[in-house]
Each structure stands twice: as C-alpha cells, then as structure tokens.
Amino acid sequence: MDFFNNHKKLFLSALAFFLFLTLIICILPALNNQKINRPLPGSNVSTEEEVRGKQIYIREGCVACHTQQIRNVDMDQVFGERPSIAADYARNKRISFFQNTATLMGTERTGPDLTNIGRKL
Known part of the structure; x- marks a missing residue:
C-alpha cells in the first residue's frame, strides 16, 4: 500500500501508462498508415x-x-x-x-x- 501513499510513484506510474497507451493506440498506427497509404495508380x-x-x-x-x-x-x-x-x-x-x-x-x-x-x- 506504500505505492498508493507515495504520490511521486503514483504520478510517474500513471504518466508511464499514459505514454505507453499513446504509443500503442496513436503513434504506431499513424506510422503504419503513413507507410501503407499510397496514391491511386494513375493519379496526378x-x-x-x-x-x-x-x-x-x-x-x-x-x-x-x-x-x-x-x-x-x-x-x-x-x-x-x-x-x-x-x-x-x-x-x-x-x-x-x-x-x-x-x-x-x-x-x-x-x-x-x-x-x-x-x-x-
């Protein structure tokens, strides 16, 4: 229970979890879309x-x-x-x-x- 009483550990854990989710949900799919999204053949x-x-x-x-x-x-x-x-x-x-x-x-x-x-x- 020391974890919940230590505001620094709690804040850093929440921040790390937020950054991890941001990477998995937002950044990696966006990079993948950038890689696979191609213009139509014959488009100018x-x-x-x-x-x-x-x-x-x-x-x-x-x-x-x-x-x-x-x-x-x-x-x-x-x-x-x-x-x-x-x-x-x-x-x-x-x-x-x-x-x-x-x-x-x-x-x-x-x-x-x-x-x-x-x-x-």
Missing part, C-alpha cells in the same frame, strides 16, 4: 494552380458549406463517378511541422460538393 500530383485554389478554399472558409468528399449515397452521384476513398488523400502533405494538411471533408453539406467541379461543363 496537384498542380501549382490547384494548390493555390485549395489555399483559397481554406482561407475563405468554403469547407463550412462545401465538402471535398463524395459519399456513397444517391444524392452524391451527380458530384462524381465514385465515392471518395482514403487513397484520394494520400498525396496530402503537412502544411508545417505543427499544422496537418486539411483533407476538407466537412462536417455537414449545405452547399454542393466541389471535388469534381473543374470537370463539369
């Missing part, structure tokens, strides 16, 4: 113009109403040929060390999907 690297367009999309807050994800529901069939999959976002790179790249999935759709807007006539 974003052009400079597309990158600038994405920056404007983020800056203007378009993701509040529009998404860049095609769902597998009937109403989304007009927005693209197939539903979005993880490989669609494999080429995304971090903005900086502290900022992850936005995948721009959105949380709700009140405006039309803009993923394939450039393909429409």
Whole structure:
C-alpha cells in the first residue's frame, strides 16, 4: 500500500501508462498508415494552380458549406463517378511541422460538393 501513499510513484506510474497507451493506440498506427497509404495508380500530383485554389478554399472558409468528399449515397452521384476513398488523400502533405494538411471533408453539406467541379461543363 506504500505505492498508493507515495504520490511521486503514483504520478510517474500513471504518466508511464499514459505514454505507453499513446504509443500503442496513436503513434504506431499513424506510422503504419503513413507507410501503407499510397496514391491511386494513375493519379496526378496537384498542380501549382490547384494548390493555390485549395489555399483559397481554406482561407475563405468554403469547407463550412462545401465538402471535398463524395459519399456513397444517391444524392452524391451527380458530384462524381465514385465515392471518395482514403487513397484520394494520400498525396496530402503537412502544411508545417505543427499544422496537418486539411483533407476538407466537412462536417455537414449545405452547399454542393466541389471535388469534381473543374470537370463539369
């Protein structure tokens, strides 16, 4: 019972357990996903113009109403040929060390999907 009365041992044990769980649950799966997530064959690297367009999309807050994800529901069939999959976002790179790249999935759709807007006539 000395263990529970010694606050230093208790705190260090809880911290070690937290760090161990963080490694097992968060860090190792993320590293594994980074290794196995590959772009689709035949997909192209974003052009400079597309990158600038994405920056404007983020800056203007378009993701509040529009998404860049095609769902597998009937109403989304007009927005693209197939539903979005993880490989669609494999080429995304971090903005900086502290900022992850936005995948721009959105949380709700009140405006039309803009993923394939450039393909429409």
